[in-house]
Amino acid sequence: MRDTLVLNASFEPLSTVTLNRAVVLVLTDKAVVEQAHPELRMRGAEVDIPAPRVIRLCRYVRVPFRRQAPWSRRGVLVRDRHKCAYCGRRATTVDHVVPRAQGGADAWLNTVASCAEDNHRKADRTPEQAGMPLLRQPFEPTPQDAMLLALGRDDFDALPEWLAQPAA
Numbered sequence: 001m002r003d004t005l006v007l008n009a010s011f012e013p014l015s016t017v018t019l020n021r022a023v024v025l026v027l028t029d030k031a032v033v034e035q036a037h038p039e040l041r042m043r044g045a046e047v048d049i050p051a052p053r054v055i056r057l058c059r060y061v062r063v064p065f066r067r068q069a070p071w072s073r074r075g076v077l078v079r080d081r082h083k084c085a086y087c088g089r090r091a092t093t094v095d096h097v098v099p100r101a102q103g104g105a106d107a108w109l110n111t112v113a114s115c116a117e118d119n120h121r122k123a124d125r126t127p128e129q130a131g132m133p134l135l136r137q138p139f140e141p142t143p144q145d146a147m148l149l150a151l152g153r154d155d156f157d158a159l160p161e162w163l164a165q166p167a168a
């Protein structure tokens with residue numbers, strides 16, 4: 001799927017998002033389409049719009065590109081796309097890789113999204129101690145993650161699949 005360029009309200013390029021996320025931003029009045037794909041449309045029961053190639057946010061967002069985004073639980077879930085770091089299922093909690101009981105910090109590189117079950121099972125142990133290897137290592141949030149956090153919405157993947165069909 002092609003990515004869509006996101007401009008700030010001031011027309012500065014900010015980041016790219018997937019086409020689906022771009023459409024959700026437009027449908028929720030968070031952004032307007034500045035440029036559309038000539039041949040691709042997003043069609044649904046109540047929607048028929050040209051697939052956006054460039055969108056512009058309606059409201060100016062301050063995105064910390066250089067400075068680190070402040071750590072937050074919601075931020076960890078956004079960064080990890082709500083996928084459990086241990087089993088890949090939907091995550092609703094945040095796990096400390098090195099547990100707080102062992103001195104682990106509230107930090108991007110020490111926290112991962114986790115399903116409640118795995119979080120409970122791992123308890124106050126490291127992945128090695130629990131025999132629960134991480135499917136991927138935690139990382140600093142990307143500018144795209146920082147932008148999504150700044151927009152105050154993280155449920156961009158809720159778009160029905162039929163909406164992302166190329167025009168017939």
Ligand SMILES: [Zn+2]
Binds near residue numbers: 119
């Ligand atoms: Zn899990």
